[in-house]
Amino acid sequence: MREDDIPAEKATAQHGARLQKAHEHEKRQKGTAQKAAEGQKGPFGVGFMDPLSKTEAEPGAGSGPASGSRRRALVTLKNTRAFDAVFGGGRSAANRQLVVYYRRNGLNHNRFGFSVGKKVGNSVTRNKVRRRLKEIIRAREKGASASPGQGYDFIFIARGVCAALPYRDLDASVRHVLQKSGLPKHL
Numbered sequence: 001m002r003e004d005d006i007p008a009e010k011a012t013a014q015h016g017a018r019l020q021k022a023h024e025h026e027k028r029q030k031g032t033a034q035k036a037a038e039g040q041k042g043p044f045g046v047g048f049m050d051p052l053s054k055t056e057a058e059p060g061a062g063s064g065p066a067s068g069s070r071r072r073a074l075v076t077l078k079n080t081r082a083f084d085a086v087f088g089g090g091r092s093a094a095n096r097q098l099v100v101y102y103r104r105n106g107l108n109h110n111r112f113g114f115s116v117g118k119k120v121g122n123s124v125t126r127n128k129v130r131r132r133l134k135e136i137i138r139a140r141e142k143g144a145s146a147s148p149g150q151g152y153d154f155i156f157i158a159r160g161v162c163a164a165l166p167y168r169d170l171d172a173s174v175r176h177v178l179q180k181s182g183l184p185k186h187l
């Protein structure tokens with residue numbers, strides 16, 4: 001490339017260019033950020049979300065947290081000490097697909113831990129099994145929320161055959177292992 005090919009003057013914005021000027025667009029409406037902060041409706045009747053509170057600006061509009069459409073989250077065992085307490089002082093029941101350890105926790109709600117080892121499969125398979133177990137337990141908790149005997153810590157350990165099980169069979173296996181434990185009324 002030669003110096004003759006480079007223009008000496010700064011090029012002016014052409015009318016058909018994508019951006020007329022740096023950081024500016026002539027057709028952009030002024031005050032769009034202000035409308036979002038005020039909670040006005042956007043195009044197609046969609047409400048703007050309040051970025052600070054993560055809720056809709058107008059309650060009741062849409063399917064956000066204000067409408068109650070979210071699933072109830074499970075209370076899970078988070079640290080090694082909690083897992084060790086259940087393993088050390090708890091009881092267990094097992095079948096071909098699952099092992100469950102359980103122990104009273106002295107609280108008025110159940111807590112859950114899930115362990116899916118490498119024998120089950122690769123990370124995608126393990127996460128699929130873990131998600132299925134969590135959803136099965138969440139559904140059972142929802143049905144047993146009024147039962148008076150809450151207050152257990154549960155750890156579900158998936159065995160290798162869980163990877164090949166369809167959802168319905170895994171659900172039946174969870175039901176079976178809980179019946180063997182003698183605690184079906186608690187979950």
